[in-house]
Amino acid sequence: MRRRQLLHYLVAQAALGGSIGSLTGCGTLLHGERRGQRHSGQIDWKVAALNGLGLVFFFVPGVIAFAVDFYTGAIYLPGSYAKAGLQRTTLPPDQLTASQVEQVVAQHVGQPVSLQTPTARLSLLTHIDQFDEQCQRHRSDSEFGHAVRSFFSKWTPA
Numbered sequence: 001m002r003r004r005q006l007l008h009y010l011v012a013q014a015a016l017g018g019s020i021g022s023l024t025g026c027g028t029l030l031h032g033e034r035r036g037q038r039h040s041g042q043i044d045w046k047v048a049a050l051n052g053l054g055l056v057f058f059f060v061p062g063v064i065a066f067a068v069d070f071y072t073g074a075i076y077l078p079g080s081y082a083k084a085g086l087q088r089t090t091l092p093p094d095q096l097t098a099s100q101v102e103q104v105v106a107q108h109v110g111q112p113v114s115l116q117t118p119t120a121r122l123s124l125l126t127h128i129d130q131f132d133e134q135c136q137r138h139r140s141d142s143e144f145g146h147a148v149r150s151f152f153s154k155w156t157p158a
Contacts, residue, residue, distance in 0.1 A: 025065040026050035027074030034074040042077045051075070086128060098148055121145035 027047035028035060051069060055062025069075035089104055098115045106113045115122070123145035125134055137144050145151075 025067075025069030025072070025074060026054070027069040028072050031074050034076065034078065035072040037073045037076065037078060039073055039076045043075055044077045047075050086131060088128060096152065098152055115148045120148050122148060122151040 025047070027044065030047065030050075031044075047069060048066075051062060051065040053062075054065045066075075087108060089108070091100060091104065102113050102115055114120075119142065121138060121142070121144060123134060123138070125131060146154075
Protein backbone atom coordinates (compact mmCIF):
# COMPACT_ATOMS: atom_id res chain seq x y z
CA MET A 1 0.00 0.00 0.00
CA ARG A 2 2.86 2.42 0.74
CA ARG A 3 4.27 1.84 -2.72
CA ARG A 4 1.01 2.94 -4.29
CA GLN A 5 0.89 6.10 -2.13
CA LEU A 6 4.46 6.93 -3.07
CA LEU A 7 3.65 6.43 -6.73
CA HIS A 8 0.60 8.72 -6.48
CA TYR A 9 2.67 11.35 -4.67
CA LEU A 10 5.43 11.26 -7.32
CA VAL A 11 2.95 11.46 -10.19
CA ALA A 12 1.12 14.35 -8.52
CA GLN A 13 4.41 16.22 -7.96
CA ALA A 14 5.49 15.63 -11.56
CA ALA A 15 2.13 16.83 -12.87
CA LEU A 16 2.26 19.91 -10.66
CA GLY A 17 5.81 20.72 -11.79
CA GLY A 18 4.90 20.16 -15.43
CA SER A 19 1.83 22.38 -15.11
CA ILE A 20 3.79 25.21 -13.52
CA GLY A 21 6.55 24.86 -16.10
CA SER A 22 4.09 24.91 -18.99
CA LEU A 23 2.35 28.01 -17.67
CA THR A 24 5.52 30.09 -17.99
CA GLY A 25 7.22 31.06 -21.20
CA CYS A 26 10.48 29.52 -22.36
CA GLY A 27 12.09 32.97 -22.54
CA THR A 28 11.06 33.68 -18.96
CA LEU A 29 12.64 30.43 -17.80
CA LEU A 30 15.79 30.56 -19.95
CA HIS A 31 16.45 34.30 -19.90
CA GLY A 32 15.11 35.63 -16.63
CA GLU A 33 17.35 38.69 -16.95
CA ARG A 34 15.25 39.81 -19.92
CA ARG A 35 12.06 40.21 -17.90
CA GLY A 36 10.97 43.83 -17.86
CA GLN A 37 13.50 44.94 -20.47
CA ARG A 38 12.63 47.52 -23.09
CA HIS A 39 11.42 45.76 -26.20
CA SER A 40 14.10 45.86 -28.87
CA GLY A 41 11.61 44.86 -31.54
CA GLN A 42 13.75 41.87 -32.49
CA ILE A 43 12.32 38.52 -31.49
CA ASP A 44 14.66 35.81 -30.24
CA TRP A 45 13.68 33.06 -32.66
CA LYS A 46 15.11 30.33 -30.41
CA VAL A 47 12.65 31.27 -27.67
CA ALA A 48 9.83 31.60 -30.21
CA ALA A 49 10.63 28.12 -31.59
CA LEU A 50 10.55 26.58 -28.11
CA ASN A 51 7.24 28.28 -27.39
CA GLY A 52 6.02 27.04 -30.78
CA LEU A 53 6.87 23.47 -29.80
CA GLY A 54 4.73 23.95 -26.72
CA LEU A 55 1.98 25.26 -28.97
CA VAL A 56 2.19 22.21 -31.24
CA PHE A 57 2.16 19.62 -28.46
CA PHE A 58 -0.05 21.36 -25.90
CA PHE A 59 -2.11 24.17 -27.42
CA VAL A 60 -3.25 26.03 -24.31
CA PRO A 61 0.13 25.97 -22.48
CA GLY A 62 1.80 27.05 -25.74
CA VAL A 63 -0.50 30.05 -26.08
CA ILE A 64 0.15 30.90 -22.44
CA ALA A 65 3.92 30.61 -22.97
CA PHE A 66 3.77 33.07 -25.89
CA ALA A 67 1.57 35.45 -23.90
CA VAL A 68 3.88 35.35 -20.87
CA ASP A 69 7.03 35.90 -22.95
CA PHE A 70 5.51 38.79 -24.90
CA TYR A 71 4.13 40.35 -21.72
CA THR A 72 7.41 40.10 -19.79
CA GLY A 73 9.56 41.02 -22.81
CA ALA A 74 11.62 37.83 -22.46
CA ILE A 75 10.93 36.84 -26.07
CA TYR A 76 12.80 39.91 -27.36
CA LEU A 77 16.55 40.09 -27.85
CA PRO A 78 18.33 42.57 -25.57
CA GLY A 79 18.67 46.07 -27.01
CA SER A 80 22.38 45.59 -27.71
CA TYR A 81 21.41 43.17 -30.46
CA ALA A 82 19.62 45.81 -32.47
CA LYS A 83 22.34 46.07 -35.10
CA ALA A 84 20.55 48.77 -37.05
CA GLY A 85 21.52 51.14 -34.25
CA LEU A 86 25.23 50.38 -34.50
CA GLN A 87 27.29 53.02 -36.17
CA ARG A 88 31.00 53.11 -36.82
CA THR A 89 32.72 56.20 -35.48
CA THR A 90 36.39 56.96 -35.79
CA LEU A 91 38.48 59.45 -33.86
CA PRO A 92 41.97 60.63 -34.75
CA PRO A 93 44.58 59.26 -32.29
CA ASP A 94 45.21 62.73 -30.83
CA GLN A 95 41.51 62.99 -29.87
CA LEU A 96 41.24 59.48 -28.44
CA THR A 97 40.58 60.23 -24.78
CA ALA A 98 38.08 58.83 -22.31
CA SER A 99 36.16 62.11 -22.18
CA GLN A 100 36.01 62.37 -25.98
CA VAL A 101 34.74 58.77 -26.29
CA GLU A 102 32.13 59.46 -23.59
CA GLN A 103 30.97 62.54 -25.48
CA VAL A 104 30.73 60.83 -28.89
CA VAL A 105 28.90 57.80 -27.50
CA ALA A 106 26.55 59.96 -25.42
CA GLN A 107 25.61 61.93 -28.54
CA HIS A 108 24.91 58.71 -30.42
CA VAL A 109 22.82 56.96 -27.74
CA GLY A 110 21.10 60.09 -26.46
CA GLN A 111 21.98 59.68 -22.80
CA PRO A 112 25.01 60.31 -20.57
CA VAL A 113 27.80 57.73 -20.70
CA SER A 114 30.59 57.36 -18.15
CA LEU A 115 33.80 55.36 -18.41
CA GLN A 116 34.78 56.41 -14.88
CA THR A 117 33.28 53.38 -13.12
CA PRO A 118 35.82 51.00 -11.56
CA THR A 119 34.48 48.04 -13.55
CA ALA A 120 34.58 49.74 -16.97
CA ARG A 121 36.59 47.74 -19.52
CA LEU A 122 37.34 48.61 -23.13
CA SER A 123 38.41 46.53 -26.11
CA LEU A 124 39.11 47.18 -29.77
CA LEU A 125 36.48 46.08 -32.23
CA THR A 126 38.12 45.34 -35.56
CA HIS A 127 34.91 44.54 -37.42
CA ILE A 128 31.24 45.29 -36.66
CA ASP A 129 30.29 41.61 -37.17
CA GLN A 130 32.25 40.80 -34.00
CA PHE A 131 30.10 43.09 -31.85
CA ASP A 132 27.74 40.43 -30.42
CA GLU A 133 30.58 38.03 -29.65
CA GLN A 134 32.68 40.73 -28.00
CA CYS A 135 29.74 42.02 -25.92
CA GLN A 136 29.06 38.49 -24.70
CA ARG A 137 32.71 38.07 -23.80
CA HIS A 138 32.67 41.32 -21.82
CA ARG A 139 29.56 40.14 -19.94
CA SER A 140 30.96 36.72 -19.11
CA ASP A 141 34.59 37.67 -18.34
CA SER A 142 35.16 40.70 -16.12
CA GLU A 143 38.88 40.60 -16.98
CA PHE A 144 38.36 40.80 -20.75
CA GLY A 145 39.58 43.97 -22.42
CA HIS A 146 41.56 46.77 -20.83
CA ALA A 147 41.01 49.05 -17.89
CA VAL A 148 40.12 52.56 -19.09
CA ARG A 149 43.40 54.13 -17.96
CA SER A 150 45.62 51.47 -19.55
CA PHE A 151 43.56 51.47 -22.76
CA PHE A 152 44.01 55.20 -23.33
CA SER A 153 47.65 55.27 -22.20
CA LYS A 154 48.45 53.24 -25.34
CA TRP A 155 47.10 56.05 -27.52
CA THR A 156 48.55 59.03 -25.67
CA PRO A 157 51.51 60.53 -27.53
CA ALA A 158 54.76 60.18 -25.59
